Amino acid sequence: AQTVTQSQPEMSVQEAETVTLSCTYDTSESDYYLFWYKQPPSRQMILVIRQEAYKQQNATENRFSVNFQKAAKSFSLKISDSQLGDAAMYFCAYRSAPEYGNKLVFGAGTILRVKS
Amino acid sequence: DGGITQSPKYLFRKEGQNVTLSCEQNLNHDAMYWYRQDPGQGLRLIYYSQIVNDFQKGDIAEGYSVSREKKESFPLTVTSAQKNPTAFYLCATKPRGSTDTQYFGPGTRLTVL
Numbered sequence: 086a087q088t089v090t091q092s093q094p095e096m097s098v099q100e101a102e103t104v105t106l107s108c109t110y111d112t113s114e115s116d117y118y119l120f121w122y123k124q125p126p127s128r129q130m131i132l133v134i135r136q137e138a139y140k141q142q143n144a145t146e147n148r149f150s151v152n153f154q155k156a157a158k159s160f161s162l163k164i165s166d167s168q169l170g171d172a173a174m175y176f177c178a179y180r181s182a183p184e185y186g187n188k189l190v191f192g193a194g195t196i197l198r199v200k201s
Numbered sequence: 202d203g204g205i206t207q208s209p210k211y212l213f214r215k216e217g218q219n220v221t222l223s224c225e226q227n228l229n230h231d232a233m234y235w236y237r238q239d240p241g242q243g244l245r246l247i248y249y250s251q252i253v254n255d256f257q258k259g260d261i262a263e264g265y266s267v268s269r270e271k272k273e274s275f276p277l278t279v280t281s282a283q284k285n286p287t288a289f290y291l292c293a294t295k296p297r298g299s300t301d302t303q304y305f306g307p308g309t310r311l312t313v314l
Contacts, residue, residue: 089243091243094241118302120302127307128289128307128308129305129307129308130244130291130293130305132302132304135302176243176244178243180302180303186232186249186251186257187232187251187295187303188234188246188249188259189234189236189244189246189293189303190246191243191244191245192243193241193242193243194241194242194243
């Protein structure tokens with residue numbers, strides 16, 4: 086079974102600075118997807134960024150980028166120019182292949198606090 | 202409005218009672234999922250359905266039941282057999298196509314009194 090580990094329960098960053106959230110996973114599959122979701126106090130899950138395992142290029146979405154190391158099974162999220170609105174719980178998630186139902190496996194989450 | 206609707210937002214239940222959480226979508230997505238979120242933990246999969254009239258157990262299906270009679274609806278029943286039902290429940294949908302992610306509803310907070 087796949088597992089996802091987020092080793093940082095909580096992180097803090099100063100507004101306008103950069104922060105990196107860590108995520109490692111374990112799988113025997115070769116084709117899969119990885120995601121970072123944001124959950125603000127409203128508890129609505131919001132997709133931040135996705136990475137397809139067969140793509141070597143790291144995904145980027147505006148101020149958000151990932152460092153995907155397939156061999157090391159590592160998938161960290163970098164937030165540049167942090168804003169107050171970035172404060173939330175962040176979840177790393179692994180999605181299995183379609184034949185297994187496209188199920189998502191989540192890490193325990195990292196609370197990100199942004200200081201003004 | 203297009204989207205995923207979960208009702209009610211807050212639900213209270215007496216111990217020993219069954220309760221059904223609603224999830225409705227008008228996105229025409231094929232697959233639907235139910236997750237449970239406890240404090241300090243990530244989401245855990247309860248049940249999922251990839252097509253109408255078919256569903257599979259997730260990692261923590263014990264004490265729960267579902268049905269998928271219509272494409273738009275995937276209700277979750279929390280039975281009295283569920284030992285610790287107090288949690289936040291999230292429904293998600295996914296369109297056909299392997300590149301697409303899951304889209305989440307606003308969630309239902311269930312509290313057992």
